[in-house]
Amino acid sequence: MSLTASSEIHQEHKAKIKQVLDEVGKVVVGQEYMVNRLLVGLFTNGHILLEGVPGLAKTLTVSTLAQVLHLDFSRIQFTPDLLPADLVGTMIYNQREGKFEVKKGPIFANIILADEINRSPAKVQSALLEAMQEKQVTIGETTFTLDKPFLVLATQNPVDQEGTYSLPEAQVDRFMMKVSVDYPTKEQELEVMRRISNMKFDFTVNTVLTKEDIFSVREQVNKVKISESLERYIIELVFATRKPKEYKLDEQAQYIQFGASPRASINLNLAAKAVAYFEGRDYVLPEDIKEVALDVMNHRIILNYEAEADSVKTTDIIKAILNKVPISK
Missing domain, CATH: 1.10.8.80 (Magnesium chelatase subunit I, C-Terminal domain)
Structure with missing residues (x-):
């Protein structure tokens, strides 16, 4: 590919990335820093851990970004009674066929929102983090490769919140970045209040990037x-x-x-x-x-x-x- 053609592709992708930010901004007020870090993870194949108190639009931001990128999206609410099988899937018996079948779990998606990951016990956290590292899961005797791109965006409340299990350091290390999400400014919070109070506010967004675009940007980032x-x-x-x-x-x-x-x-x-x-x-x-x-x-x-x-x-x-x-x- 010529230098001119490469430059044109770069400019095209740069414009699309700006479009992604604009589309997310239609729904989420502020939090540009968080969105920037999520995109860094997406384009470098790195998982992101978001930490902040409840109500800072962490979940809304991730779900909106998934819509803009037109990727398969799964939101998993981590709770103390969650089991590893609830995450990766399990074997179920089909009485009609007289045999066991695989029932895949919500981890089989492109973007996984592990909501409040520190509210689940160690076995569930380990199951998720193993999938993050290996990009595959085993159900029964069969190993399944996870779809690409595969990105885990986990949220957690600060460790001093009630009813949480702190992530072991070795597991936290598998996240590319840990991003602290801060409170909005007065003006931003005013805008949030107005949007949420408006029952007719439109939360729909347009798709900007395709899977092919994402893989193409990854190639270009790798060439930097x-x-x-x-x-x-x-x-x-x-x-x-x-x-x-x-x-x-x-x-x-x-x-x-x-x-x-x-x-x-x-x-x-x-x-x-x-x-x-x-x-x-x-x-x-x-x-x-x-x-x-x-x-x-x-x-x-x-x-x-x-x-x-x-x-x-x-x-x-x-x-x-x-x-x-x-x-x-």
């Missing part, structure tokens, strides 16, 4: 260039979470129990490429890496009890690392 110096910069950022004293982060070192896993390096690279692509560039800048660093690493750094006692957050640690670690030359 990242220099060796920036690749090494990513490695330095991640290693600073593991050996902070080597990077003169003595103050932060006392609070870190475990640093970020290798998935942090992989996902920093992928997310930075997606951000560069959204900006219309075919190369990554240091600012792209810094922009996604908080979301990629905030759930991968395990702090100790001293941090809790001193009210130190992972975001504080990451900001200190970004300020201290120089860009490799």
Whole structure:
């Protein structure tokens, strides 16, 4: 493909991505940041964990995005009595045929909304996260490959909410990003109130992207260039979470129990490429890496009890690392 043709495809996709944001904006007020991160996950094949108190339009945003993308969508409400079979499916006996048949569960869709994932026990969480990692599930003796694209967008309430089961760190690590969803501004909340109060408000949206478009954008994002110096910069950022004293982060070192896993390096690279692509560039800048660093690493750094006692957050640690670690030359 010629450079001109590639550029034209890029511009066409960029226009469609803007259209996606506009369509979602017809229904959801604000939350552009959340939608941007959901699209980063979609175009880099990474799952996203959304954390925020109830009522911040997390569920509405994900379901609206699925409509705009015209993808098969399943919403699974996680509850304490949910079973793994409720998620992946099970074998049922067909009396007429005299044999067992597979009944597939709601996980067989392109976009899975795991609503309030931290309200279900560990076995159900593990079943979902195994499907996320392997892109397949086993029912009975048969293994089924999940449809592509396959994207899990999970929501959870903060851990101090009543009746929740915190996700184990090893499982949370499988999410590409953990995005904190904040309250709307006064003007945004005023608009939300007016829309919801208007019984005739139209919540329908138009389809913008097809599956083929999504796979095409993924190919283009994969072609975004990242220099060796920036690749090494990513490695330095991640290693600073593991050996902070080597990077003169003595103050932060006392609070870190475990640093970020290798998935942090992989996902920093992928997310930075997606951000560069959204900006219309075919190369990554240091600012792209810094922009996604908080979301990629905030759930991968395990702090100790001293941090809790001193009210130190992972975001504080990451900001200190970004300020201290120089860009490799």
